Amino acid sequence: MMSSNRYELVIFDVDGTLMDSLGAISHVVNLSLKELGLPTISHASVGAIVGLSLDAAAQRLLPSATQQTRDQLVALYRQHYKALADANSLDHELFPGVRDTLYELKGRGVTLALATGKSMRGVERMIEEQNFHGLFAAIKTADCAPSKPHPGMLEQALAETAMPPEMALMVGDTDFDLLMANSAGVDACAFPSGAHPRERLAAANPKYWIDAIPQVLDIVSGKR
Template sequence: MKTYRAVIFDWDGTLMDSTQHIVAALRSACADLGLPLPSVEEASWVIGLSIEAALYRLVPDLTSERMEAFAERYRAHFLSQDREQQLFPGQDAFLRGLHQRGVVLGVATGKSRRGLDRALDALALREVFQATRCADEAAGKPDPAMLEQLLHELSLEPFEVVMVGDTTHDVLMARYAGVDSLAVSYGAHSRKELGTAEPTALASSVGDMQAWLLART
Protein backbone atom coordinates (compact mmCIF):
# COMPACT_ATOMS: atom_id res chain seq x y z
CA MET A 1 0.00 0.00 0.00
CA LYS A 2 1.37 3.40 -0.97
CA THR A 3 1.93 5.86 1.86
CA TYR A 4 2.10 9.65 1.83
CA ARG A 5 4.15 12.15 3.77
CA ALA A 6 1.69 15.00 3.23
CA VAL A 7 -2.04 15.63 2.73
CA ILE A 8 -3.36 18.76 1.02
CA PHE A 9 -7.05 19.42 1.67
CA ASP A 10 -9.63 21.44 -0.16
CA TRP A 11 -11.65 23.45 2.36
CA ASP A 12 -15.34 23.99 1.50
CA GLY A 13 -17.27 20.75 1.10
CA THR A 14 -14.26 18.67 2.16
CA LEU A 15 -13.40 19.86 5.67
CA MET A 16 -16.07 22.52 6.15
CA ASP A 17 -19.76 21.63 5.80
CA SER A 18 -20.46 24.72 3.73
CA THR A 19 -21.73 23.52 0.35
CA GLN A 20 -25.34 24.50 0.93
CA HIS A 21 -24.29 27.91 2.25
CA ILE A 22 -22.23 28.66 -0.86
CA VAL A 23 -25.04 27.55 -3.15
CA ALA A 24 -27.55 29.72 -1.28
CA ALA A 25 -25.22 32.74 -1.36
CA LEU A 26 -24.61 32.42 -5.11
CA ARG A 27 -28.31 32.09 -5.89
CA SER A 28 -29.21 34.99 -3.58
CA ALA A 29 -26.63 37.23 -5.23
CA CYS A 30 -28.17 36.44 -8.63
CA ALA A 31 -31.61 37.31 -7.27
CA ASP A 32 -30.34 40.59 -5.79
CA LEU A 33 -29.03 41.71 -9.18
CA GLY A 34 -31.96 40.43 -11.21
CA LEU A 35 -29.85 37.82 -12.98
CA PRO A 36 -31.05 34.37 -14.10
CA LEU A 37 -31.20 32.04 -11.10
CA PRO A 38 -28.84 29.07 -11.49
CA SER A 39 -30.06 25.65 -10.43
CA VAL A 40 -28.68 24.09 -7.25
CA GLU A 41 -26.70 21.70 -9.45
CA GLU A 42 -25.20 24.53 -11.49
CA ALA A 43 -24.26 26.48 -8.36
CA SER A 44 -22.76 23.36 -6.76
CA TRP A 45 -20.58 22.68 -9.80
CA VAL A 46 -18.64 25.95 -9.48
CA ILE A 47 -17.73 25.43 -5.81
CA GLY A 48 -13.96 25.34 -5.51
CA LEU A 49 -13.34 27.73 -8.36
CA SER A 50 -12.24 31.30 -7.71
CA ILE A 51 -15.17 33.67 -7.21
CA GLU A 52 -14.51 35.32 -10.59
CA ALA A 53 -14.37 32.01 -12.47
CA ALA A 54 -17.49 30.80 -10.67
CA LEU A 55 -19.46 33.92 -11.53
CA TYR A 56 -18.50 33.89 -15.20
CA ARG A 57 -19.51 30.22 -15.38
CA LEU A 58 -22.90 30.87 -13.74
CA VAL A 59 -23.60 34.12 -15.60
CA PRO A 60 -21.63 34.06 -18.90
CA ASP A 61 -22.86 37.51 -19.93
CA LEU A 62 -21.93 39.14 -16.63
CA THR A 63 -20.08 42.37 -17.43
CA SER A 64 -16.88 43.32 -15.66
CA GLU A 65 -18.72 46.38 -14.30
CA ARG A 66 -21.23 44.14 -12.52
CA MET A 67 -18.65 41.62 -11.32
CA GLU A 68 -17.72 43.70 -8.28
CA ALA A 69 -21.37 44.15 -7.32
CA PHE A 70 -22.04 40.42 -7.70
CA ALA A 71 -18.98 39.51 -5.62
CA GLU A 72 -20.04 41.97 -2.91
CA ARG A 73 -23.56 40.53 -2.72
CA TYR A 74 -22.22 36.96 -2.67
CA ARG A 75 -19.84 37.72 0.19
CA ALA A 76 -22.57 39.52 2.14
CA HIS A 77 -24.89 36.52 1.90
CA PHE A 78 -22.12 34.05 2.66
CA LEU A 79 -20.91 35.98 5.71
CA SER A 80 -24.46 36.27 7.05
CA GLN A 81 -24.35 32.48 7.46
CA ASP A 82 -20.87 32.39 9.01
CA ARG A 83 -21.99 31.27 12.46
CA GLU A 84 -23.93 28.35 11.02
CA GLN A 85 -20.90 26.88 9.25
CA GLN A 86 -18.96 24.12 10.96
CA LEU A 87 -16.43 21.45 10.14
CA PHE A 88 -17.93 18.10 9.29
CA PRO A 89 -18.27 16.05 12.50
CA GLY A 90 -14.98 14.47 13.51
CA GLN A 91 -12.79 16.57 11.25
CA ASP A 92 -11.30 18.75 13.98
CA ALA A 93 -9.99 15.81 16.02
CA PHE A 94 -8.89 14.02 12.86
CA LEU A 95 -6.81 16.96 11.62
CA ARG A 96 -5.21 17.49 15.02
CA GLY A 97 -4.41 13.80 15.22
CA LEU A 98 -2.68 13.80 11.83
CA HIS A 99 -0.71 16.88 12.85
CA GLN A 100 0.40 15.26 16.11
CA ARG A 101 1.59 12.20 14.19
CA GLY A 102 3.85 14.42 12.09
CA VAL A 103 1.88 14.29 8.85
CA VAL A 104 2.47 17.46 6.80
CA LEU A 105 -0.88 19.19 6.22
CA GLY A 106 -1.85 21.94 3.81
CA VAL A 107 -4.86 23.60 2.23
CA ALA A 108 -5.51 24.50 -1.42
CA THR A 109 -8.82 26.33 -1.67
CA GLY A 110 -10.95 28.50 -3.89
CA LYS A 111 -11.58 30.77 -0.89
CA SER A 112 -9.92 34.13 -0.59
CA ARG A 113 -7.01 34.56 1.80
CA ARG A 114 -9.16 36.71 4.05
CA GLY A 115 -11.92 34.10 4.09
CA LEU A 116 -9.61 31.18 4.87
CA ASP A 117 -7.75 33.09 7.59
CA ARG A 118 -11.04 34.01 9.21
CA ALA A 119 -12.09 30.36 9.25
CA LEU A 120 -8.73 29.09 10.54
CA ASP A 121 -8.73 31.62 13.37
CA ALA A 122 -12.36 30.93 14.32
CA LEU A 123 -11.60 27.19 14.54
CA ALA A 124 -8.14 27.62 16.12
CA LEU A 125 -6.65 25.47 13.34
CA ARG A 126 -3.96 27.79 12.02
CA GLU A 127 -1.13 25.85 13.68
CA VAL A 128 -2.34 22.52 12.25
CA PHE A 129 -1.54 23.45 8.65
CA GLN A 130 2.07 24.04 7.63
CA ALA A 131 1.10 25.91 4.46
CA THR A 132 -2.04 27.12 2.70
CA ARG A 133 -2.85 28.60 -0.70
CA CYS A 134 -5.94 30.52 -1.83
CA ALA A 135 -7.46 31.46 -5.16
CA ASP A 136 -6.41 35.10 -4.85
CA GLU A 137 -2.75 34.06 -4.49
CA ALA A 138 -2.37 31.79 -7.52
CA ALA A 139 -4.28 30.67 -10.60
CA GLY A 140 -7.53 29.02 -9.60
CA LYS A 141 -8.42 25.34 -9.87
CA PRO A 142 -8.01 23.20 -11.89
CA ASP A 143 -4.76 24.98 -12.75
CA PRO A 144 -2.01 23.22 -10.73
CA ALA A 145 -0.35 26.44 -9.53
CA MET A 146 -1.64 26.29 -5.95
CA LEU A 147 -0.44 22.71 -5.49
CA GLU A 148 2.88 23.36 -7.20
CA GLN A 149 3.52 26.35 -4.91
CA LEU A 150 2.70 24.26 -1.84
CA LEU A 151 5.03 21.48 -2.96
CA HIS A 152 7.83 24.01 -3.38
CA GLU A 153 7.16 25.73 -0.05
CA LEU A 154 7.02 22.43 1.85
CA SER A 155 9.96 20.83 -0.03
CA LEU A 156 7.81 17.92 -1.15
CA GLU A 157 7.89 15.73 -4.25
CA PRO A 158 4.56 15.00 -5.99
CA PHE A 159 4.71 11.28 -5.11
CA GLU A 160 4.81 12.16 -1.39
CA VAL A 161 1.48 13.99 -1.49
CA VAL A 162 -2.23 13.23 -1.82
CA MET A 163 -4.86 15.89 -2.56
CA VAL A 164 -8.29 15.49 -0.91
CA GLY A 165 -11.26 17.33 -2.41
CA ASP A 166 -14.96 17.16 -3.19
CA THR A 167 -14.95 18.42 -6.79
CA THR A 168 -13.59 17.44 -10.18
CA HIS A 169 -11.64 20.73 -10.03
CA ASP A 170 -9.60 19.30 -7.13
CA VAL A 171 -9.01 15.99 -8.88
CA LEU A 172 -7.88 17.64 -12.10
CA MET A 173 -5.62 20.09 -10.26
CA ALA A 174 -3.93 17.15 -8.56
CA ARG A 175 -3.51 15.29 -11.84
CA TYR A 176 -1.96 18.31 -13.57
CA ALA A 177 0.48 18.64 -10.66
CA GLY A 178 1.39 14.94 -10.78
CA VAL A 179 -0.21 14.31 -7.38
CA ASP A 180 -2.53 11.48 -6.32
CA SER A 181 -6.09 12.41 -5.36
CA LEU A 182 -8.76 11.20 -2.96
CA ALA A 183 -12.18 12.46 -4.05
CA VAL A 184 -14.99 12.67 -1.50
CA SER A 185 -18.62 12.49 -2.62
CA TYR A 186 -20.24 14.03 0.47
CA GLY A 187 -19.58 17.58 -0.78
CA ALA A 188 -20.41 19.52 -3.94
CA HIS A 189 -19.95 16.97 -6.75
CA SER A 190 -21.65 13.59 -7.00
CA ARG A 191 -19.82 10.27 -6.94
CA LYS A 192 -20.68 9.77 -10.62
CA GLU A 193 -19.32 13.18 -11.61
CA LEU A 194 -16.16 12.72 -9.55
CA GLY A 195 -15.60 9.37 -11.22
CA THR A 196 -15.39 11.03 -14.62
CA ALA A 197 -12.22 12.83 -13.45
CA GLU A 198 -10.62 9.49 -12.49
CA PRO A 199 -9.32 10.19 -8.97
CA THR A 200 -6.81 7.82 -7.39
CA ALA A 201 -9.51 6.79 -4.90
CA LEU A 202 -13.04 7.83 -3.96
CA ALA A 203 -14.63 8.01 -0.49
CA SER A 204 -18.36 8.28 0.15
CA SER A 205 -18.29 9.56 3.73
CA VAL A 206 -16.13 11.50 6.15
CA GLY A 207 -15.41 8.26 7.98
CA ASP A 208 -14.29 6.52 4.79
CA MET A 209 -12.03 9.44 3.92
CA GLN A 210 -10.44 9.43 7.36
CA ALA A 211 -9.90 5.66 7.35
CA TRP A 212 -8.30 5.79 3.88
CA LEU A 213 -5.86 8.49 4.96
CA LEU A 214 -5.05 6.93 8.32
CA ALA A 215 -4.02 3.72 6.57
CA ARG A 216 -1.71 5.63 4.20
CA THR A 217 0.01 8.30 6.30
Protein backbone atom coordinates in the same frame (compact mmCIF):
# COMPACT_ATOMS: atom_id res chain seq x y z
CA MET B 1 13.63 7.35 12.17
CA MET B 2 11.87 6.41 8.94
CA SER B 3 8.19 7.33 8.73
CA SER B 4 5.59 4.62 8.20
CA ASN B 5 3.22 7.01 6.44
CA ARG B 6 2.31 6.31 2.82
CA TYR B 7 1.90 10.07 2.37
CA GLU B 8 3.80 12.78 4.22
CA LEU B 9 1.70 15.72 3.01
CA VAL B 10 -2.10 15.78 2.91
CA ILE B 11 -3.71 18.76 1.21
CA PHE B 12 -7.39 19.40 1.85
CA ASP B 13 -9.95 21.48 0.04
CA VAL B 14 -12.17 23.46 2.44
CA ASP B 15 -15.76 23.99 1.22
CA GLY B 16 -17.44 20.62 0.71
CA THR B 17 -14.45 18.73 2.11
CA LEU B 18 -13.66 20.00 5.59
CA MET B 19 -16.73 22.23 5.85
CA ASP B 20 -20.32 21.26 5.06
CA SER B 21 -20.97 24.64 3.48
CA LEU B 22 -22.78 24.08 0.17
CA GLY B 23 -26.09 25.27 1.63
CA ALA B 24 -24.53 28.46 2.95
CA ILE B 25 -22.79 29.18 -0.36
CA SER B 26 -26.00 28.56 -2.30
CA HIS B 27 -27.90 30.94 -0.02
CA VAL B 28 -25.35 33.73 -0.45
CA VAL B 29 -25.09 33.26 -4.23
CA ASN B 30 -28.86 33.58 -4.58
CA LEU B 31 -29.03 36.60 -2.27
CA SER B 32 -26.49 38.28 -4.53
CA LEU B 33 -28.28 37.32 -7.75
CA LYS B 34 -31.59 38.64 -6.38
CA GLU B 35 -30.00 41.96 -5.51
CA LEU B 36 -28.81 42.26 -9.11
CA GLY B 37 -32.33 41.47 -10.36
CA LEU B 38 -31.17 38.18 -11.87
CA PRO B 39 -32.87 34.76 -11.65
CA THR B 40 -31.84 32.56 -8.75
CA ILE B 41 -30.29 29.16 -9.45
CA SER B 42 -30.63 25.66 -8.06
CA HIS B 43 -28.56 24.08 -5.32
CA ALA B 44 -27.07 21.75 -7.95
CA SER B 45 -26.07 24.66 -10.18
CA VAL B 46 -24.25 26.28 -7.28
CA GLY B 47 -22.56 22.97 -6.50
CA ALA B 48 -21.22 22.84 -10.03
CA ILE B 49 -19.06 25.93 -9.42
CA VAL B 50 -18.05 25.35 -5.79
CA GLY B 51 -14.27 25.21 -5.54
CA LEU B 52 -13.56 27.79 -8.21
CA SER B 53 -12.32 31.27 -7.39
CA LEU B 54 -15.13 33.83 -7.17
CA ASP B 55 -14.13 35.42 -10.46
CA ALA B 56 -14.08 32.07 -12.26
CA ALA B 57 -17.39 31.08 -10.64
CA ALA B 58 -19.03 34.34 -11.75
CA GLN B 59 -17.78 33.74 -15.30
CA ARG B 60 -19.42 30.30 -15.33
CA LEU B 61 -22.65 31.47 -13.72
CA LEU B 62 -23.06 34.53 -15.96
CA PRO B 63 -21.22 33.74 -19.21
CA SER B 64 -23.22 36.22 -21.30
CA ALA B 65 -23.23 39.05 -18.74
CA THR B 66 -20.94 42.05 -18.86
CA GLN B 67 -17.75 42.04 -16.84
CA GLN B 68 -19.23 44.84 -14.75
CA THR B 69 -22.19 42.62 -13.78
CA ARG B 70 -19.90 39.73 -12.90
CA ASP B 71 -17.75 42.05 -10.79
CA GLN B 72 -20.89 43.27 -9.02
CA LEU B 73 -21.90 39.68 -8.29
CA VAL B 74 -18.50 38.94 -6.75
CA ALA B 75 -18.62 42.11 -4.65
CA LEU B 76 -22.14 41.37 -3.41
CA TYR B 77 -21.23 37.79 -2.58
CA ARG B 78 -18.31 38.95 -0.47
CA GLN B 79 -20.47 41.58 1.22
CA HIS B 80 -23.32 39.21 2.08
CA TYR B 81 -21.02 36.37 3.13
CA LYS B 82 -19.10 38.63 5.51
CA ALA B 83 -22.28 40.12 6.98
CA LEU B 84 -23.79 36.69 7.64
CA ALA B 85 -20.53 35.34 9.02
CA ASP B 86 -20.14 38.34 11.32
CA ALA B 87 -23.68 37.71 12.59
CA ASN B 88 -22.97 33.97 13.04
CA SER B 89 -25.83 33.32 10.63
CA LEU B 90 -24.06 31.07 8.13
CA ASP B 91 -25.29 27.49 8.11
CA HIS B 92 -21.97 25.68 7.87
CA GLU B 93 -20.01 23.33 10.10
CA LEU B 94 -17.22 20.79 9.98
CA PHE B 95 -18.09 17.40 8.55
CA PRO B 96 -18.14 14.61 11.17
CA GLY B 97 -14.69 13.50 12.26
CA VAL B 98 -12.78 16.33 10.59
CA ARG B 99 -11.25 17.82 13.72
CA ASP B 100 -10.09 14.49 15.16
CA THR B 101 -8.74 13.38 11.77
CA LEU B 102 -6.66 16.52 11.30
CA TYR B 103 -5.13 16.28 14.74
CA GLU B 104 -4.52 12.54 14.38
CA LEU B 105 -2.67 13.14 11.11
CA LYS B 106 -0.66 15.92 12.73
CA GLY B 107 0.19 13.59 15.60
CA ARG B 108 1.50 11.00 13.15
CA GLY B 109 3.91 13.55 11.76
CA VAL B 110 1.96 14.23 8.58
CA THR B 111 2.24 17.74 7.16
CA LEU B 112 -1.13 19.36 6.48
CA ALA B 113 -2.03 22.01 3.91
CA LEU B 114 -5.07 23.68 2.37
CA ALA B 115 -5.83 24.39 -1.29
CA THR B 116 -9.11 26.24 -1.68
CA GLY B 117 -11.07 28.58 -3.89
CA LYS B 118 -11.86 30.66 -0.81
CA SER B 119 -10.09 33.95 -0.23
CA MET B 120 -7.32 34.09 2.36
CA ARG B 121 -9.60 36.22 4.51
CA GLY B 122 -12.24 33.49 4.37
CA VAL B 123 -9.73 30.81 5.31
CA GLU B 124 -8.38 32.89 8.18
CA ARG B 125 -11.93 33.31 9.46
CA MET B 126 -12.48 29.53 9.32
CA ILE B 127 -9.21 28.89 11.16
CA GLU B 128 -10.17 31.41 13.83
CA GLU B 129 -13.68 29.97 14.25
CA GLN B 130 -12.41 26.39 14.47
CA ASN B 131 -9.27 27.19 16.51
CA PHE B 132 -7.06 25.56 13.87
CA HIS B 133 -4.14 27.91 14.52
CA GLY B 134 -0.78 26.42 13.53
CA LEU B 135 -2.33 23.29 12.05
CA PHE B 136 -1.56 23.90 8.37
CA ALA B 137 1.98 24.29 7.07
CA ALA B 138 0.80 25.81 3.78
CA ILE B 139 -2.43 27.62 2.88
CA LYS B 140 -3.06 28.21 -0.80
CA THR B 141 -6.06 30.22 -1.94
CA ALA B 142 -7.43 31.90 -5.04
CA ASP B 143 -5.65 35.06 -3.85
CA CYS B 144 -2.20 33.62 -4.50
CA ALA B 145 -2.64 31.19 -7.40
CA PRO B 146 -4.81 30.62 -10.48
CA SER B 147 -8.22 29.09 -9.89
CA LYS B 148 -8.57 25.32 -9.79
CA PRO B 149 -8.13 23.09 -11.76
CA HIS B 150 -4.84 24.85 -12.58
CA PRO B 151 -2.13 23.04 -10.55
CA GLY B 152 -0.61 26.27 -9.19
CA MET B 153 -1.97 25.91 -5.65
CA LEU B 154 -0.54 22.41 -5.29
CA GLU B 155 2.76 23.32 -6.90
CA GLN B 156 3.13 26.17 -4.41
CA ALA B 157 2.20 23.92 -1.47
CA LEU B 158 4.74 21.30 -2.56
CA ALA B 159 7.46 23.91 -2.90
CA GLU B 160 6.63 25.54 0.42
CA THR B 161 6.72 22.22 2.30
CA ALA B 162 9.68 20.82 0.30
CA MET B 163 7.65 17.70 -0.44
CA PRO B 164 7.87 15.64 -3.65
CA PRO B 165 4.54 15.10 -5.47
CA GLU B 166 4.59 11.33 -4.93
CA MET B 167 4.47 11.85 -1.15
CA ALA B 168 1.42 14.12 -1.30
CA LEU B 169 -2.31 13.40 -1.30
CA MET B 170 -5.06 15.85 -2.35
CA VAL B 171 -8.50 15.36 -0.77
CA GLY B 172 -11.44 17.13 -2.37
CA ASP B 173 -15.11 16.97 -3.25
CA THR B 174 -15.06 18.34 -6.81
CA ASP B 175 -13.45 17.38 -10.08
CA PHE B 176 -11.63 20.73 -9.91
CA ASP B 177 -9.67 19.29 -6.96
CA LEU B 178 -9.02 15.97 -8.66
CA LEU B 179 -7.98 17.46 -12.00
CA MET B 180 -5.69 19.90 -10.19
CA ALA B 181 -4.05 16.95 -8.43
CA ASN B 182 -3.64 15.05 -11.69
CA SER B 183 -1.93 18.04 -13.31
CA ALA B 184 0.44 18.42 -10.35
CA GLY B 185 1.37 14.72 -10.27
CA VAL B 186 -0.28 14.28 -6.87
CA ASP B 187 -2.53 11.35 -5.93
CA ALA B 188 -6.18 12.35 -5.55
CA CYS B 189 -8.84 11.24 -3.09
CA ALA B 190 -12.49 11.94 -3.94
CA PHE B 191 -14.97 12.79 -1.18
CA PRO B 192 -18.40 12.93 -2.88
CA SER B 193 -20.20 15.18 -0.40
CA GLY B 194 -22.76 16.53 -2.86
CA ALA B 195 -21.32 19.36 -4.94
CA HIS B 196 -20.38 17.16 -7.91
CA PRO B 197 -22.05 13.81 -8.71
CA ARG B 198 -20.02 10.62 -8.48
CA GLU B 199 -19.94 10.14 -12.23
CA ARG B 200 -18.37 13.56 -12.70
CA LEU B 201 -15.76 12.77 -10.06
CA ALA B 202 -15.10 9.35 -11.58
CA ALA B 203 -14.23 10.95 -14.92
CA ALA B 204 -11.23 12.57 -13.18
CA ASN B 205 -9.99 9.09 -12.19
CA PRO B 206 -9.13 9.59 -8.50
CA LYS B 207 -6.88 6.98 -6.91
CA TYR B 208 -9.03 6.78 -3.77
CA TRP B 209 -12.65 7.26 -2.74
CA ILE B 210 -13.90 7.99 0.77
CA ASP B 211 -17.36 8.44 2.25
CA ALA B 212 -16.13 10.12 5.43
CA ILE B 213 -13.04 12.20 6.19
CA PRO B 214 -11.69 9.83 8.91
CA GLN B 215 -11.09 7.25 6.16
CA VAL B 216 -8.13 9.39 5.07
CA LEU B 217 -6.26 7.93 8.06
CA ASP B 218 -6.24 4.44 6.53
CA ILE B 219 -5.08 5.81 3.18
CA VAL B 220 -2.18 7.67 4.77
CA SER B 221 -1.14 4.62 6.79
CA GLY B 222 -1.23 2.39 3.69
CA LYS B 223 -4.15 0.25 4.87
CA ARG B 224 -6.18 1.13 1.75
